Amino acid sequence: QNREKIVTTITYDSIFVYETDFLTPAITLIIGDYEQKSVEVDDAVFSIWNIKGNDYFSELFNSIVDTIPSQIRERRRAIEMNYSLDYSFNRFSIIEVPVQFYSYIRTWTQAQEVMQPEMVLFPEKGSLMNEADVESNIRNEKTWAQRGGREVSDEDAAIRTLNRFMYLFERTQSNFDWSQERGAVNITTTSNPFFLFPQLYNFRYNVFSSEWPVSNRLIELYLQDKTDDSNQIRQMNGISNNEKANLLMEQYPFKELLSNMEHRDLLDNITSLKGSYLFAPAEHNIGSGEYRDSLRAVLERNIFSNLRFEYLLDTLGVIADLDLHTPLKEWNNPTNLPFYTLWTPEVTQITNRDKEVYVVKQQITNDSDYDGMVDVEVNFRGGQSNIYDPREKRKVSIKAHETVNLVSVWDEAPRNININTLISENLPASINLPINDIVRERNKPIDEERDYIVGNVTYETLGEVIVDNEDSTLFMLSEPDVVGLLPQWLDRVGDDSFRYSGVSPWRPPLQWTLTTHDKYYGAHIRSAYVIKNGSGNQTATWKIPVEVAGQYDLFYWVYKPDELRRGRGGRRGRRGSGRGDAEYHFKVKYDEHEENAYIDLQQSEEGWSELGSYFFSNDTVVVVLSNDTKLRVVTADAVKIVKR
Template sequence: MNLHQLWLITRYSFTEIWRNKTFRVAFMVLIPLLIAYQVSFQSDMFNIPVEYTLVLSSFIPTQNAYMFNLLLVFPLATMGFWVHKQKKYNTLEALLVHPQGNDTYSTGFILGIIIAFMIMGSISLALAGLINLFASPTSFRPLIYLFYLVTLILPTIVFIVGITSFLAARCFKNGTVTTFFMLVYLSVDILFLSTLYHGLFDPLGILLPYTFSDFTGIADLPGFLLHRTTFLLLGIGFITLAISGLPRIPNKINGRQRAACSGILALFVGLLAGFITYNHHEQVERRHALYESVYEKHDSPNKINIIAHDIRFTYQQKEARVESRVSLYNPTGITLSEIILYLNPSLEVTSIQENLSPVPFTREAQAIVISRPVSPGDSLALDIQYQGTIDEGICYLYIPKQQKEFDIDNRHYLSCRFGHRYAFLEKDYTLLTPECLWYPITSPPVNPAHPYNTPCDFTRYTLTINHPTRLTAISQGSRHGIASGTRFENEHPQRNISLCIGKYEKREITVDSVTYELYMSKNNFEVLTSIDQQLTSLSDKIRDVKETIEYEKKSSYLFNRLRLVETPVTFTSHYHPATGGSEMIQPEMVLCPERGIGILNGRIRAFAQKRLRFEISNWIEPFERSLYWELNNEHILTSWEEGPLSHLKLGTTWHYESTYNIYNFNPLFFNYINYIYSHKYPTINNLLNQIVKRPWENRDPNVAPPDSQQKALDYLNGKSYQAALSDKTLSFEIINQINELKANDLLSQIILKGTSATDFHLFVQDFMKNNRFRQVNFQTFDHAFSENFRWHLSEIFPKYFDRQELPAFQVKNFRIKRILSPTEEEEDPWTPHTKFRIEFDVLNQSDVDGVITMHLGTAIYKAGPDRRVDRMLYTPRTFSVKAREAKKIIFICPHPVVSHSIYTGLSKNRPNIFDIHDKTITLEKGMESTRDSIAGEESISPAIFFPPANEIIVDNEDDNFQITNPPAPWLKRFLGLNHNHHTHSSTAVSHWEYTLMPDCFGEYCLSCLRKRTGKGESSLTWTTPINKKGKYKIYAYIPNISYSHERSRHMITQEPIRDIQYCYSISYNNREKKIKVHVPETSRWVVIGEFFLPEGECSVKLYDIGLPRQWVVGDAIKWVYQKP
């Protein structure tokens, strides 16, 4: 092949492509679009809030390369026209001669196309680099831009040009057909293929994590390069086969055959690379199954304990050499025939010795089986030597695959995916957590058979690390420098320890005998520029936060230090049901994400330097509140994208839900302090911690429950708690919600037995204080409980674990009245000592007994004349309501009541927690007063909970209710956008959608349907038989959702509040009458009209007709017979 002629053809092809209108339009649209997007979301030109400015140095090039790679495919698909242009020949073909052979001409022609698009990509990345340099606080790393150009964009261009050329040369005779086929293929790839099997079939690499961490680079660099090499080779193979199929004379004997063979060879090598990727994922799945089976095989309630563990870790490049001396103790009452230890499968055990004598052992994956009997109460010490790398596949086996992929998929900044790493053992960085089994243990961090029953040893650890002086070692315990490195000694027995080694710098501050240490990369300390301005008050702020958390937890922070360690953004941890947290929060150590990315939300949030630097007075207080909320709550409101394009991470459609918080500090006060173990009741430790770590006095009942709680309630309505614990089909979120519901139910049962929540909480706190850093058997706890309260907690467990039916409650006639003292009059203002009389009626319309709770938010005032509120207490009052029982409940509240809610807990009620109001209180009248301070319960007639005989009510939950939705457009059906799902009340969609709200009408399910106004093609229909002819008034129950939305629209747009009307039609006796009804400001029954109805069927229909952007809401219809 003549290189000079190849260069001439390449230049000619490049010039022709660059002058083409299609290419120019693509260039003029794509480049400005990308730059406008990045200027808006990734620069500080507009003082964009925190989550878009202070980011990693790789975020700007990653986002640019991702979007360019995604949008590039559509202009590339039109290259079929160019190939057909070169392929076409007619009677003038003899005149179109040229000295180049087919290989030279076609290769140069295709190279020109590739170079043209590569230059476009280079320009796009160069402009992104300018944003990085002049409009972003992040550092500029030019090699990252070059890396993405070569590894991400180039393979995409080569593959699409190759397959387009192949189809044009070998399959289709028309350029339009080729282009149409490619557009369909690429659309299918973006929508579906990219989400299949880790992106193995996706040439664009949409799901690949290729964000660079400043610590460790890309999460899976070999996997990324192998994927891109696969499609690069496939593209080259298709190009070569396309060249062999063009009609020109090859100028060589067997030239076409050689080209075909070269193309087939390239395709084979590309497919082989793809198979290696496929086989890697298959091996990971097989190892997961093997590790789970090994855990289940050796699962036993009788385990030996490690009481002391001395570890000597020698740091080497990408490998560890470790010596462990473990002191073992048999706490069981039986002789253990063998010792079972667990260690990472990739760490090879070279020797095990007892008293300098070798001990025989066998190895099965992560299990080390030592055939050495141990009598009850006996102790022994083993010296274990092992070395090797870390297999991250052993981590988080208890997390279902779907949940793990969901968690990982939502770790991103815009479209920059982080990927996941569970451990690091690399040249200049090491991060090993207990989950990866980097040292021998007897109680593994996971129990696949019973994920919530994971016993643990409390071990006194000593860790010695041999490492270069340029690196810093970090772990739990007191730190001591030695000649070869660092030594850590723990003052308390710990459940486990971690190890981190890297190029860190340290800052520390001591507040009230607790030392707070911060370890960060030197380059990232700039994040703290504005915090440094607050150093004079930092001690006070730390003290205030600590005291507030300890007060609310009713527990003290027991450790002498807290180390905050910056970790790579690619490091991943998941919520662990056994600890109630994640490995981001460990005893004495908090693993913080790189540069703070993601710590304030499930989505990625960082903090802007500009806001920190210039607006610190306005920003620091809400930051502190947000940080406090993040550290102090087990759940956070997180958001993710949903819909068929959600995997593109372009921010098109967001869904919000409460999820588990991996930065929750609760385990530091509870789960890491002790453990209550029971083989018979596997979740007892989890249940007790759920109750104690969120005391009833401090629990806000108005926090919206997650959507998964609804599914948990549905599951328990017909199945027992015991069945749920052994049901492996339940998702991780649902089983966690079941545990939370059962924890609340357990406390209610305890209260009904005569033990107050406060007394129970104090007992558990005292028990934990007396058994700190120990694993305790439940029998010991139950015995102490019975000595304190004169009954056994285990008495209620048989019914508690086996009950399958749920109660159903109706609550009516809520009243709250101020109690006047003998010297007070109604006109006198109330004082902080004013008491209140609260009463309500309740009916349990099920066949099982139930428990209902009134949550009262009461104000506790500071001493002094200014009557300032000191704190809020959320106090529960729990009442038993037997099956089919109706009663009036009256009780006295000794403090001013600010809020009041009904919590039905484990019941058929939807929602199971809601505010309730005294409807007799108005602005004009105010609250009623009384001198009656007598509390009690009395039976009442159930009839008051049902409509009178002359009324017929049809609710949207009844059988006589019908929804009419027109079929969605074919494109929406194809994309899967016509599905129904529950959303928050702040949104309305184009189809009827169920919503749970306390203001809705219903017996025990308070729901309605809502949608945006349409063309009248959608409707709701309520139908009832009329058995007695006569005059009827027809009412519609209209919740205030529509008016609330209109009021919100008025506040945002300043447009006047419109007169909202609903369009109803009444059908009876083959007649139909349409009526418009004004929507009220408050939820209530509204008269539709009065009609003389004959015997037969009568229907009321609500149409989706109304004003633009109006909501239409349907709930219940009532027919009231009017006496003559």
């Protein structure tokens, strides 16, 4: 049977032709009843596309319409300068999408679905973002100013609100997510899906490798030069994500960690550390800034095209006179972690006639069996100058069991030296060493600037014995008071994948909790046990071996808790509120004697503080610290004896 052929003719009211100015990895089609509000800034069009009827913000920004272009220009320049990458597109649009639109965190890229070339897909009426609540934020700016005794005009409040909104696109992380369990604190963050870095990198460059698919993510993180968790997060968590990543890399190969779902939240930290360590020798050879500029130049020659990772390593290896392929073989094995001793920096002010300089000496010892690399940054008050100086931040290579003395000469005194041990066993991995004591001398030769290899280094001081909380044979804790079945069950199911936990200064843990801090004592691991104050039922005990009888001074390592740093003298929060409000109580047991000893943390400086002087026979001295104090928290760290 013959069937009649049916032809359907479709008539289009309009035909839209979309052509990109550049090659693009994706095309996004969004259809809706939109309104466009745009402004042209430096030959680029910046737009907001909102659904009709959803414009809740324009009227609130009417007073600063003429100021908005300059604010956009300033934010764009800040982002481009921060990463030394340009925004290549001629348009940038924030487009309103339904509130249920969701994007997922990806393993191999920072770009999520809300970030598309030239555009950001933003939730309806900004309903999920506090930064988009324009009316409330303007009102809050005025309220906060009034509380501080200041007046803020409508225009200033609107500008601050606009900048707060634009900063949303510069943040790498989301807001903090707090959790607490019996005094142990944990702060987590997730990637900010609205972070604009993909517009500068992911939609312009692509580094690929069949063997290492993570290569593009590695370069992406390396170019961001992102520091680890903020100092607040690190102190609250007791261990940073980079430090957790180090401990994992010591146990598992990089390839295995890339597919490890249990620790997927640490994958960026692991990848970033691997990238930094891969390129650290190259930075050491030609300088950190110079090497990163070379990498950006190679990428720029391959803009909007695919660049093979192996070719990139070949090119960068020639520039840095280095083999960058061999280290990749180690990615198939667990990582050997070096560990370092960081000595106190020495600064000498030398005045010769009309010339005055500061000679800085920083000694670092690699105590491990593995070669290592550290990052050394010398910081000044307000910055040394506007001129780039490669000496201020550089990589230093230290061989196994080697001590280097870094000697540098400056026109002004440094404020501090920050040493990041990168991939290492050190906790914290990054230590800030303040410059406190400056020796002043006149008419003295100025040391030559270079890295000296130091031989015959010893840590031992004659007649001195130190016992730290990390010494499991000479340090012990009382058993916790656990009452009821629920606490016992929580102990069994608690996350013990990492030894160190965070503690809350305003709600300390009810049992001894191990944490780390750069102001604690420790050769490689600066840790201490922390517990809430109590009746004296919880104790920490140090056993100090005495080999030679004699007169000894006994010291305890003092760390001042936050309540004293804020000028508080006790739980009531008043300075000097009463005798003994800031005391720790000790018992010193020796030669069948037992004596009480005290340290007033309010009066003591941080570091070694004397408990008393005693005559010890060649036996064992026992020092016991109790939780009987009016301070909120007790810290058990290290003790030492020094023979007179």
